Amino acid sequence: MALEPVPDVAQTLEEVAGSVKMFMSGGDKRDDDGHGTGIGVVTKTKPKTQKPSLWRVILLNDDYTPMEFVVYVLQKFFNMDEQGALQVMLHVHQKGVGNCGVFPYEVAESKVAQVIDYARENQHPLQCTMEKE
Template sequence: MIESMNLIRLQADKKSDGGDSGRGTSVITRTKPQLKKPSMYRVLLLNDDYTPMEFVIHVLERFFQKDREQATRIMLHVHNHGVGECGVFTYEVAETKVTQVMDCARENHHPLQCVMEKK
């Protein structure tokens, strides 16, 4: 994100009291735009007692592009620890993924919960 735009400042030197002809020198200063890294958000799956493990694996493969082995590992982590990280994304991407997962879970009548938190 750009914090400061290219600003051009003109500064005219003040006339000296010594009767100068009125000419001043101008200085043009350009500031470089400062880029700020976007905030990152963790997308998390929460464990429940009803969503089938196979469905969780399917969600991880479909929405987070995990291969079968990675998806199984994350699913088992969620199952054993109550929560597991699916990935880290910018706000808009994380929000979209949470919505996609929640919509898919509802369409398939599963209570799976997906949330995001600032890293």
């Protein structure tokens, strides 16, 4: 049985060290023939996230929708307590418009649609809109 020669450990370590240096120096190194060595640097970028733009939901006054209905809508769709809903309703009644809250676009859009649909189901002309904050 013949013994296989042991590889030169010093030479193997030199090759590994050269590969590490090439990797650490960054870049795809080329050998004498112009072929790539397959060694390069990978950089990771973290995507930047933006906060969503905010939209104000506004209730508009009319001469036909009962005040009690407006208070109920504010409690049901904007989670206001009775006192807060009364204050907003009175502001709408006296000033013509009132702020129901500030939300991301999709939430504001959904709340506007819910209020208008619910008012129509109950035969009230209550209007609700939204504007960019």
